[in-house]
Amino acid sequence: MAQPQLKTNLLNQPLMLPNGFSIPNRLAKASTSETLATYSNNPTEKHVRLYQRWAASGIGMIISGNIMIDRRALGEAGNVVVEDERNFTILQKWAKSVTVQGSQLWAQLNHPGKQSTKGLNVRTISASAVPFGPEMQSLFATPDEATQTEIIDIIQRFGRSAAICKKAGFSGVEIHAAHGYLINQFLSPLHNLRNDEWGGTPEKRRRFLMEVYAEIRKQVGQEFPIAIKLNSADFQKGGFTEQDSLETIQALADAGIDLIEISGGTYESGVAKAPQKASTIAREAFFIDFAEKVRKLVKIPLMVTGGFRTVEGMNQALQSQACDVIGIARIMAIEPDVPKLLLAGKNGLQSVHPIKTGIKKVDSLGVMEVLWYTQQLKRMGKGREPKPHESGLWAFIKSILRSGWGTYATQRARAK
Template sequence: MRNVQLNTSLLNQPIMLPNGSVIPNRLAKAATSETLATYSNNPTEKHVRLYQRWASSGIGLIITGNIMIDRRALGEPGNVVVEDERDFAILQKWAKTVTEQGSQLWAQLNHPGKQSPKGLNIRNISASAVPFEAEMQSLFATPYEATHDEIIEIIQRFGRSALICKKAGFSGVEIHAAHGYLINQFLSPLHNLRKDEWGGTPEKRRKFLLEVYKEIRKQVGADFPVAIKLNSADFQKGGFTEEDSFEVIKALSIAGIDLIEISGGTYESGVAKAPQKSSTIAREAFFIDFAQKVRAHVKTPLMVTGGFRSVEGMNQALESNAFDVVGIARLMAIDPDAPRFLLSGLNGRQTVKPIKTGIKKIDALGIMEVLWYTQQLKRISRGNEPKPNESGLWAFIKSVLRSGWGTYATQRTRSK
């Protein structure tokens, strides 16, 4: 990618959210899977080091990787869980290391539903007892259908976790409703087969999400940023479509959400799956076409994540006025200082490339590249530099071994 200095007035422009909060520029570090917590799910100094490095780049907004709301419902070994104030001191330190450098830090709150490796949780629940596709059933068990009481408890947990993060000094929270996790499972007619108040029609399928938002807003108040990460579509036959997503976005906008991050895909179909249209690929922003449709009807600030490769592409995308914030994630794993260059009108030192193991069945899994980038975050958290050319196969093997050990260690921790 050529490194030519450009006019960066748009990337450097601050943005005011509906509640009056101001993000200092238009660059955001989108959430990435980190799994840096202990096997008791406590945040550590590794989080502080990683986020200190990112914040020093001058990026306007940093969104954490999965912070789970329930120790009984983990997406991976090493997830941070915030369900009470036992880790309040390190949460405060984590938040302060970012905000004192001028960036905002938002906690991404999540529940995995059925999207959790076999054996990690005692009982996985979902909207309905729908198994994964055949090729992934060896990794993920068929879930139980959540009861009404379990649904109500989860809604309350989202609110409680958001309030704890606010008290600890985080700048905002983001609800993870994308990429095949629990809220996405409720939204999808493929995974939600219920016929009660939580399913059966598009309105009922989105009730769970809207109740989560209401509970969070009730706990944190009107002046605290609450955002959402939402799929434009799941890219699965019979699943959550662009039409479904558009209706959810309209409902959230009316409810008062502060920012909507648009992404796409699931672990089954591929996370942040690239579009097929050459015109969209050329514009870099994978989901800009959908964002343009949304922008015509919704004034809520929009963030688009996926596909950005150059400072020129980012500025051109912002000039379209289809969205307001550029989300970058994988680039931050291989070039944590990239925002410093981008905000100066220069391309970063690294370019995001496809990661392959050479084994077709593994490379077809949407989770494969997530594992490789997670390895890079672990290096940065230890104070080392990332390895942009690390073997995809070697990273996959290490991840599988670590996940196996992590599942065993998590089980042992629970049994004590």
């Protein structure tokens, strides 16, 4: 395949955030599920090894996989948890493995809410006691409604986790408010049925997010970058809409957020899969049309993740000024050195494609978009090369076995 001929490769341009913080180029590795932690939720040398490999590619910034703020609230077995400084030395080593090479490492902070597999946590909470739909109820328990005391505790935990990451040498933090996790649950009128100060109107539904942002800002200061990952919409009837998202973005911009990453979907509707028009497909990025609406509203730097296939498509998105940072994720699981080619104006050697097991019920849920790629990250965490053509069925079988054992091992670790 002939390589493109670009007059100017905009991916190489640095980006200055409003607070004066500079990102060395416009390529970012978006967050991916890794589950490389111990079953006591401690980061390991596998994180160092994987992120060191990614940073060697020359990518401008790397956003970590989910870092949970509470050991009692895990999204998956093997999540990293930062709630105190017990793992401070390995956190420092993890951050330095990236920053010493000139890239940046931003910590994505999260609370799963009800989006946690059955048996993993002693208690599951959400904005309201709303169960998943019938297709997902076998995997996820109906949550309890969070109490006022629990809400305040979670807000404070977000701030404390951010402060520890800053102290350890991370370059910034990203609040995960997308993909059906707890903050997204508070934002959604489908999942938030409250009529107190945390629900009932769009303003009250986003209060939890705004309080989380304010607490993080209080604990890290004005000069430390804070980003947010936010859905353009949930793609669920009665859920968080584009209009809700635009109003939330305006509130965040007014509050001083430094970077907004646009995504979409939930576990139930399908993560990062926006309804596609022919014009959007031609432009590659899933959420570029929504990014253009955001750009008309605010001037905050925007990151768009999902759908990019070519260096030309990435440059067209930057040239249009619809976004400022190009997020790539799954390709980094099968071709970790691809930023070297993209920054040189060339396309990658591998391509992302749907992963199928041949089991219709499994494939309809879209879980392989997480499970298969996670397997590749685990290989790199062990110092091995990814397998771009690994069987989807075999990866699924390994993931199910590991998940069952992981839940059991997490329960045992918690009991000690």
